[in-house]
Amino acid sequence: MESPAPRSGPMLDASSAFLLVVTIFVFFLPLLIYFPPVPPSQRDALLETHAPIGRHGPRHEARDGRSVKGPPTVRSLCIYPIKSCKGIEVRQSKVLPAGLEFDRIYTFAQLKSPFPVGVHTPDDDSTRAHKWEFITQRQFPLLATLQVDLFVPDTIKARGRPSGPPVSDSDAFLLVSFPWQEPGLRGVLRWAGAKITRWSWRAQPEKEMLLPVAFPSDGEIETRGYAREPVAIWKETATALNMARELPPELQLYLGVSNRLAIFRIDPARLRRVYRCAPTMDEAGYQPVTGFQDAYPLHLLNLTSVRDLDAKIDKDEALRVLDPRRFRANIIVDGGETPYEEESWKKIRVVPGPASTRQGSEFHVSCRTVRCKMPNVDPDNGYRHPREPDKSLREFRDVDEGAKRMGCLGMQLTPLFDEPEKLESWIEVGETIEVLERGNHVYIKQ
Numbered sequence: 001m002e003s004p005a006p007r008s009g010p011m012l013d014a015s016s017a018f019l020l021v022v023t024i025f026v027f028f029l030p031l032l033i034y035f036p037p038v039p040p041s042q043r044d045a046l047l048e049t050h051a052p053i054g055r056h057g058p059r060h061e062a063r064d065g066r067s068v069k070g071p072p073t074v075r076s077l078c079i080y081p082i083k084s085c086k087g088i089e090v091r092q093s094k095v096l097p098a099g100l101e102f103d104r105i106y107t108f109a110q111l112k113s114p115f116p117v118g119v120h121t122p123d124d125d126s127t128r129a130h131k132w133e134f135i136t137q138r139q140f141p142l143l144a145t146l147q148v149d150l151f152v153p154d155t156i157k158a159r160g161r162p163s164g165p166p167v168s169d170s171d172a173f174l175l176v177s178f179p180w181q182e183p184g185l186r187g188v189l190r191w192a193g194a195k196i197t198r199w200s201w202r203a204q205p206e207k208e209m210l211l212p213v214a215f216p217s218d219g220e221i222e223t224r225g226y227a228r229e230p231v232a233i234w235k236e237t238a239t240a241l242n243m244a245r246e247l248p249p250e251l252q253l254y255l256g257v258s259n260r261l262a263i264f265r266i267d268p269a270r271l272r273r274v275y276r277c278a279p280t281m282d283e284a285g286y287q288p289v290t291g292f293q294d295a296y297p298l299h300l301l302n303l304t305s306v307r308d309l310d311a312k313i314d315k316d317e318a319l320r321v322l323d324p325r326r327f328r329a330n331i332i333v334d335g336g337e338t339p340y341e342e343e344s345w346k347k348i349r350v351v352p353g354p355a356s357t358r359q360g361s362e363f364h365v366s367c368r369t370v371r372c373k374m375p376n377v378d379p380d381n382g383y384r385h386p387r388e389p390d391k392s393l394r395e396f397r398d399v400d401e402g403a404k405r406m407g408c409l410g411m412q413l414t415p416l417f418d419e420p421e422k423l424e425s426w427i428e429v430g431e432t433i434e435v436l437e438r439g440n441h442v443y444i445k446q
């Protein structure tokens, strides 16, 4: 009888193979975390000296909170530094003639041509015949998925690093980010890196770009090669600063824009004047203006009115609940007694609580907001619903003599100021609304 052959030496049994794998994993995991296969993000770099203000998306106060009974109250404040992109929810904000501070200071635009231009047309000629036109989620719904963070200098962090360059208040930045995976192995590494560094299976690799909040100085305009150019917004044209050089080329592919793409910064010295339903210069004490807002400086929305419309919409898989963020308001209110009470307001005062040292803010309620199809775009994923809420708005909210067969929801506001020499005030979540004047609204078309 032969004895069983001795086991050969280098072979591993199952348990030691398992141990080996675990050891390798445990050894490499910290390496992957500390030296991830992705370049350091601009967000991480900014966080060394700056802090983001406000918050985003899912935890939106106005979406999750229940509306309360009581006097009309400010429930949420939102700014949209880049038109048509994601907004930022803030606790308080400065009110300036052109609306909430930092609201709609940038817009994307595409170069439109009135006639085809040949390959051999000299560049000069072709750009002269072309015209920049602003773009919105109606044409490019993926704009809704562009995340915008506002970073302001953090004095505490700055104090901790005495050797670093001093940070000043004008050093605020917008960080724009969008999901983007590069082709090939590098893309795969970044994909894995995003999940490891952000500790989430759902994390996606992103592309980032940085924009200054302050309007660039003449020197910067020259060195960075920005240009002052006309850009059409609805039926108006504003002369603004073309800062297309800051755009990563991937953005155009991501959004699906086939024309040339640019980003424009509104020039604070050349804001657009507002007439139509806005108070006149005599009434307001200054000439009402806007930045890249659609038509008026601010937009107010009543949360309960959104819920009322929501109850009337035919729901489906793609639209389960009408998210108030679809309407891109600046001031979201609730409370009040009579249905759609906000539509009877002509002038309001937003009153701070007794503990506040602030003066509050005053607004001329200029007209109703006539809706286009943009609320059909889902603010979370950019999906454009084929019908709703456009259909229900036209059906149930055709309420303005000046805008027949159109749906209206929300009100357009123009700020009023106590001291005409200091055109600024403050507004804060939780403040209550006192109605100073009531009346009827008739929309005036552009």
Ligand SMILES: *[C@@H]1O[C@H](CO)[C@@H](O)[C@H](O)[C@H]1NC(C)=O
Binding pocket: 072, 073, 302, 303, 304, 305, 308, 333, 334, 335, 336, 337, 338, 339, 340, 341, 342, 343
């Ligand atoms: C908001 O809308 C609801 C329902 O239409 C209404 O009862 C309430 O008075 C309104 N509140 C304000 C502040 O306009």
